[in-house]
Amino acid sequence: MRKVLILMFVVVLGSGDGYGRDLYVNNLTGDDQSTGETDQNISNHVGPVRSIKRAVALANFGDRIVLANTGVPYREQVSLQGARNSGSARFPFVLEGNGAELDGTADISPELWKPGGVGLIRFQPPRISFQQLFLADQPLPEFSLADATMKEMPAGSWCMFNQSIYYRPQSDIALFDHDLSVSVRRVGVTLYNVRHVVVSNLVIRGFQYDGVNAHDNAFDCRFDGLTCRWNGRSGVSVGGASRVKVVNCMLENNDVVQLRTEGWSRVIVEGTKMIGDRSWKMDGGSLKIDGEDHQREETVANRDSAPLNRP
Incomplete structure (x- = not known):
């Protein structure tokens, strides 16, 4: 009987018929001892959390993390990993930035x-x-x-x-x-072993390596309305077997390249501006930009001598 109940739970979790809750983050008025289930402080421990890290720890399958744009940068790095930070096609796991800034300095x-x-x-x-x-x-x-x-x-x-x-x-x-100031945090948002994740409306700046890094096995993920600038290696990096869409983003003046791919990744870019010395670099994978397929470059001259996609 116990095995049957566990199997039923797994089937329901994978079906994507349910949706998660909203978790709110405010880096001025929030408290990491709070529930995160309201965007205002209502009573003791009922209100937004203070850090994105705490919201991620509280989150479950299909939840939505909503940041308050307080005008003060969130000085932290975010890691989304595993089933608890995943969603379904109908109800994805969402990190909604509302134009807030994630700062790596x-x-x-x-x-x-x-x-x-x-x-x-x-x-x-x-x-x-x-x-x-x-x-x-x-x-x-x-x-x-x-x-x-x-x-x-x-x-x-x-x-x-x-x-x-x-x-x-x-x-x-x-x-x-x-x-x-100097870059002290490696990657703004890292995705690993997740499915159906949307990261939207964030300004991600000043990280040592990448603004966003879909490290591996990040399937059916979408980066929407991001601004990734002034990161040390790239604005967006996609590796391993990840499958990612980059939509309506601004990737500008990242130090080595704006967008990079490697491994067996598949990346589709739509309506995205890439401004800087180099727009994209392919060390593997496939890349389609506004409907046009691009091939891996045979030779690339830049300073990227570190192991690829290992922040």
């Missing part, structure tokens, strides 16, 4: 900077690969040492050397007035 305390030579200061970031430096939440230009020396690096730019960031401050701004 953290401020650098002025005391962490050390002298780096004449007119230079240096800082050793917690992670090295695909690093970026920001001033007042805007990316600073990276100076290439391929055919030049640090003596030639102009003010307001930076370079990576011997596992440290070297920065030449602008002469008219005191060091302690430089609002500098």
